[in-house]
Amino acid sequence: MAKDKSNYDYTFEPLRNWNYKKIKVDPLTAKENSTLYVSELKSLKKRNQKETGIEFILDENNTYGDFVSLLNDMATAKQEAYALDLEKTGHLFAVTNYIDTDEQANFFGDDTVIIPIDHGSLSYGEYSPNLYEISKQILLNLPKPAYYIVFGFLLFLNISMFSIKENLQMKKNIV
Numbered sequence: 001m002a003k004d005k006s007n008y009d010y011t012f013e014p015l016r017n018w019n020y021k022k023i024k025v026d027p028l029t030a031k032e033n034s035t036l037y038v039s040e041l042k043s044l045k046k047r048n049q050k051e052t053g054i055e056f057i058l059d060e061n062n063t064y065g066d067f068v069s070l071l072n073d074m075a076t077a078k079q080e081a082y083a084l085d086l087e088k089t090g091h092l093f094a095v096t097n098y099i100d101t102d103e104q105a106n107f108f109g110d111d112t113v114i115i116p117i118d119h120g121s122l123s124y125g126e127y128s129p130n131l132y133e134i135s136k137q138i139l140l141n142l143p144k145p146a147y148y149i150v151f152g153f154l155l156f157l158n159i160s161m162f163s164i165k166e167n168l169q170m171k172k173n174i175v
Contacts, residue, residue: 012083015095020055027061030069037070041077041094053095067092 023040030037037056044054056070070092074082082094129137142150 030066
C-alpha cells in the first residue's frame with residue numbers, strides 16, 4: 001500500500017478520520033452485549049449523518065468468538081458497510097451509508113421515471129427489452145435444426161420477392 005497509491009480509494013484510509021463513536025469490546029463479553037451493539041448500529045443508521053460510524057475496539061485479548069459475535073450483530077442490524085482495520089489498529093468499524101433525503105425526494109417525486117438503456121428501458125427498476133432484443137434472445141436460444149428452417153424460410157421469401165418483382169416488371173412492359 002505504501003508503494004502503490006493507485007488503489008487508495010479502495011482502502012480504509014479515506015474513512016479513517018470520520019467521527020466514530022468508540023465502543024470497547026471486553027474479552028469474552030461480545031455475545032452478552034449483543035443487544036447493545038445492535039441497538040447502537042440501528043441508531044447509527046437512523047441518525048443518517050455524514051461521515052460518522054462506530055469503532056468497535058478490539059485488542060489481542062479478544063477471541064474469535066467476540067469477532068464473530070460482532071459480525072452477527074452487523075447482520076442482525078442490517079449494517080451493510082463495515083471494515084476491519086488490520087493494517088493499523090485491528091478495530092472493527094461500522095460506517096454509515098449516508099442517504100441525502102432531499103436529493104432522493106427531488107429525483108423520484110411523483111412522476112414515473114424511465115431511464116433509456118441502449119434500446120430498452122428501465123421503469124420502476126425493472127428492465128423491459130424492446131422487440132429487437134426479445135427476438136434476438138429467442139433466436140439465440142433456438143436449437144441448431146431450427147436455424148435450417150429459419151434460413152430456408154428467408155431463402156424462399158427472397159425468391160418469392162424476386163418473382164413478384166419480375167411479374168410487376170412484365171406487366172409494366174405489356175402496358
